Amino acid sequence: MRILLTNDDGIFSEGLKLLADALSEIAEVVVVAPDREQSASGHSLTLNRPLRMKRVREHWYAVDGTPTDCVNLGVQGLLKEKPADLVVSGINFGLNVGGDVTYSGTVSAAFEASMHQLPGIAFSQEVEEGFSFERAARLAHDVVTALIEGQLPSDLLLNVNFPSGTPRGVRWTRLGKRVYKQTVIEKRDPKGRKYYWIAGTPEWEHEVGTDYDALLEGYVSVTPLHLDLTDYRGLEEAGPLRERLEALAVAVGEPR
């Protein structure tokens, strides 16, 4: 059993170190992680410049790119001859829940596992009072152990979040819905020129069955994800909009 481990907080983060230690009890762990923090890097690939991958110590490699880059270099480069059975990402410093998962470098690394037909799992830790990466790493160890007791389907894609306190249990959840918007804060530099910070504290709809709701009640949330963003209901129920767009068909081939 070989696990490719990455994160978005960078190769020197505590969550990564403790998770690597915990998973080493059950698998060979190879770490390929960004050489610096890459939070909110999304599912971003570096295509316009080459990447460096530096061996830090045995089985640990630092990459000057995103978590998605790390999974690529790990799967298609480093481990090409001895494939990984599972890609694990985390443990992230801070939750990755609801609609915000598409921003997350941590969760996007698990997306990238799916793109390579490998099972992927992302772990994130709420960082309010009482949180513990040691506890999260033990729990992550238990979750991965439970996973590999059965078959690991290649399209398995799980997003796991740990609450700050001692968890009351594990819940199988769907993604929650965010109700806040990002805000933009305007400031001025010493020369009087404007600059902008993107900021905002997430708030979530309280809905039974969501990841956010489970965490709020003190449970670990486990959310199965997939990458097909097609809005199938919209596809079926498009109605007038679809008709108007398909009516353009008559015109598009004609000279104007």
Added chain:
Amino acid sequence: MRILLTNDDGIFSEGLKLLADALSEIAEVVVVAPDREQSASGHSLTLNRPLRMKRVREHWYAVDGTPTDCVNLGVQGLLKEKPADLVVSGINFGLNVGGDVTYSGTVSAAFEASMHQLPGIAFSQEVEEGFSFERAARLAHDVVTALIEGQLPSDLLLNVNFPSGTPRGVRWTRLGKRVYKQTVIEKRDPKGRKYYWIAGTPEWEHEVGTDYDALLEGYVSVTPLHLDLTDYRGLEEAGPLRERLEALAVAVGEPR
């Protein structure tokens, strides 16, 4: 009617210029776009450093960030007092289809519109023989005109791709499935040290009803998207895996 326009090829790209001109016939267009190419930047937000937004000319602003940053600065900053009715992204140089949409800065800008409860639409142009940004811009104009004839629901999120040749019509599609993997190419610099390129030519499953299939047959593809990545089938049918994970509940609260 006010349109916020962005892209991921950068503010000086031809596709952006022609789209701005075409959309100006039907709406006030405000361009907030990256100051350089941001391809494959995914749904990435810049949170660790401030952003600059530079006025290039009337209604045109260049940002030293990602397309997602641009939508934030546009919606929450520049247009906060006079909100945009629609966010448009593109016209991208190259297709954005199937599972690859999560990599795309162009499509992610439309995602970001959704995060702000605004309708969003992304346009991309296949760039094989016979392609024309002029034609694409006319078509995009017609598509947006057709959209605004009806109501624009705040959760409208469309991904539109134009084939290289003169289109045979418009098809309402779902996302196709990619069958290729990214590859990693290893090289050595003048000092003999290794570096890596992420590369790979996309290949797609031929399946009736997909965006890729429509484009292959010479049609414009219009794919309705949404951002709920929950795998609802996986959520329902989890079975043994879910049982094993929820069984952990007994252990997690206990001292170890």
